[in-house]
Amino acid sequence: MLKKAYDWIDERLNVTPLWRDMADHEVPAHVNPAVKMSAFVYCFGGLTFLVITTQILSGMFLAMYYTPDITNAWYSVKYITDEVLLGNVVRGMHFWGASLVIVMMFLHMLRVFFTGAYKAPRELNWVVGVLIFFVVLAFGFTGYLLPWDQKAYWATAVGSQIAGSIPWVGPYIQTLLLGSHTVGALTLTRFFAIHVFFLPAALLVLLALHFIMIRSQHIAGPL
Amino acid sequence: MAGGERIPGTPRYRHHHLKNPGTEPFFPNFLLKEWIVGSVFLLSFMLWIVFNPVDLGDKANPDDTSFIPVPDWYFLFLYQILKYYPGSDIVVGTVLVPMVASLLLLFAPWLDTSKARHPYKRPLATGAMVLTTLLTIWLTNEAAVQHQAEVDAASGKASAGLPALPKISASQIHLVDTNMPGYKLFEQTCANCHGKSGEGGMGPPIYAIGKYWDATKLKQFVNNPSGGMPKNGTLSSDADVQKVVDWLSKQKG
Numbered sequence: 001m002l003k004k005a006y007d008w009i010d011e012r013l014n015v016t017p018l019w020r021d022m023a024d025h026e027v028p029a030h031v032n033p034a035v036k037m038s039a040f041v042y043c044f045g046g047l048t049f050l051v052i053t054t055q056i057l058s059g060m061f062l063a064m065y066y067t068p069d070i071t072n073a074w075y076s077v078k079y080i081t082d083e084v085l086l087g088n089v090v091r092g093m094h095f096w097g098a099s100l101v102i103v104m105m106f107l108h109m110l111r112v113f114f115t116g117a118y119k120a121p122r123e124l125n126w127v128v129g130v131l132i133f134f135v136v137l138a139f140g141f142t143g144y145l146l147p148w149d150q151k152a153y154w155a156t157a158v159g160s161q162i163a164g165s166i167p168w169v170g171p172y173i174q175t176l177l178l179g180s181h182t183v184g185a186l187t188l189t190r191f192f193a194i195h196v197f198f199l200p201a202a203l204l205v206l207l208a209l210h211f212i213m214i215r216s217q218h219i220a221g222p223l
Numbered sequence: 224m225a226g227g228e229r230i231p232g233t234p235r236y237r238h239h240h241l242k243n244p245g246t247e248p249f250f251p252n253f254l255l256k257e258w259i260v261g262s263v264f265l266l267s268f269m270l271w272i273v274f275n276p277v278d279l280g281d282k283a284n285p286d287d288t289s290f291i292p293v294p295d296w297y298f299l300f301l302y303q304i305l306k307y308y309p310g311s312d313i314v315v316g317t318v319l320v321p322m323v324a325s326l327l328l329l330f331a332p333w334l335d336t337s338k339a340r341h342p343y344k345r346p347l348a349t350g351a352m353v354l355t356t357l358l359t360i361w362l363t364n365e366a367a368v369q370h371q372a373e374v375d376a377a378s379g380k381a382s383a384g385l386p387a388l389p390k391i392s393a394s395q396i397h398l399v400d401t402n403m404p405g406y407k408l409f410e411q412t413c414a415n416c417h418g419k420s421g422e423g424g425m426g427p428p429i430y431a432i433g434k435y436w437d438a439t440k441l442k443q444f445v446n447n448p449s450g451g452m453p454k455n456g457t458l459s460s461d462a463d464v465q466k467v468v469d470w471l472s473k474q475k476g
Binding site: 149 | 252260284295
């Protein structure tokens with residue numbers, strides 16, 4: 001029955017080559033911690049992706065209760081923390097996960113750098129990886145404002161002032177970020193939209209490129 | 224692990240008997256191990272979350288300018304760089320350093336073009352990255368320490384580096400050697416903040432500070448205090464400071 005359903009789909013979509021390629025590709029010994037323990041350094045990329053997945057999931061659940069306007073944002077976060085079933089756990093996942101992504105991504109980057117894995121023919125994948133790093137930092141900057149507490153407000157106020165101090169383009173960047181001349185209602189909706197729509201879209205595209213390139217270029221050989 | 228279980232009578236599994244020793248298919252062999260690593264990782268992560276609940280600060284108040292702003296920890300190194308370029312030099316910290324660093328990182332594959340991949344065989348790239356990493360960690364730590372000192376100073380706590388004594392009532396404190404000249408001076412000046420018996424007031428309690436710090440260490444602190452304490456504790460001469468710390472170092476609680 002299951003076989004029949006699979007064949008029916010395969011006949012129409014030809015999925016077998018796709019998933020056989022994914023399943024059957026050989027994982028070399030030098031990246032397998034089961035063969036050599038020191039190969040655990042090759043885990044950081046996968047763990048970064050795992051944390052990003054938990055970030056997406058916890059973020060989707062937080063969005064069910066979060067209200068992106070300046071009168072209600074703080075109360076909605078308080079409600080999530082104090083009232084919602086497991087709300088503090090989901091918020092904790094999203095809060096600590098944000099730091100964990102940075103840590104894991106940094107370790108992954110150091111591994112790639114020190115093993116020289118960014119060298120030809122893998123230059124483009126390094127570039128995409130650095131872009132992912134910038135996108136994640138932007139996630140951190142925009143997400144920090146959303147709880148709308150004192151810490152969030154003043155960090156963004158100072159951050160936008162710093163951006164505004166850049167010669168020539170500074171004031172334009174500041175207006176683009178804040179939506180007005182000071183941190184307020186427009187800033188919060190803007191940061192929310194960037195945090196939950198613009199950046200995830202950019203991140204998913206970059207991650208897809210990152211993974212497709214690993215498959216087509218393979219993992220760099222042993223040192 | 225890589226070999227699986229032995230069936231009696233079959234030869235022992237050896238990696239080097241294979242054509243590509245140690246390689247295995249991604250699915251299901253490798254993914255299963257990755258999944259185990261992921262589970263352990265997720266479990267530790269969940270335990271961390273349960274034991275470190277996130278608190279929510281007071282609601283944002285644009286009128287309260289006394290709040291000391293600080294970015295999230297992973298931006299602290301950038302924040303710290305800004306402090307080293309005050310005034311019109313700020314552009315070095317806001318544009319020049321981040322821009323150059325980002326471009327170097329982005330174009331690393333075209334800057335380090337040798338065929339060699341081992342870190343020891345390309346000392347320039349390895350050295351630069353090690354230095355940058357250490358510098359980033361140091362800047363992050365420096366920013367965190369300075370922010371903590373600022374917060375402590377604002378809340379009037381002279382806790383920065385000073386051993387913390389439990390707050391007890393003045394009647395429970397037994398000061399010794401009150402005939403020394405230092406005690407008179409203490410009563411006249413230091414007591415204004417630290418209390419008549421050193422029980423603490425605006426300043427922290429110091430009634431048994433001699434248990435932790437000797438006269439030399441105390442004098443160093445009083446000459447160069449932190450956490451909002453005025454220099455020399457407003458004593459007029461260094462000789463007076465010496466007298467006070469000589470007496471204070473005898474207070475061991």
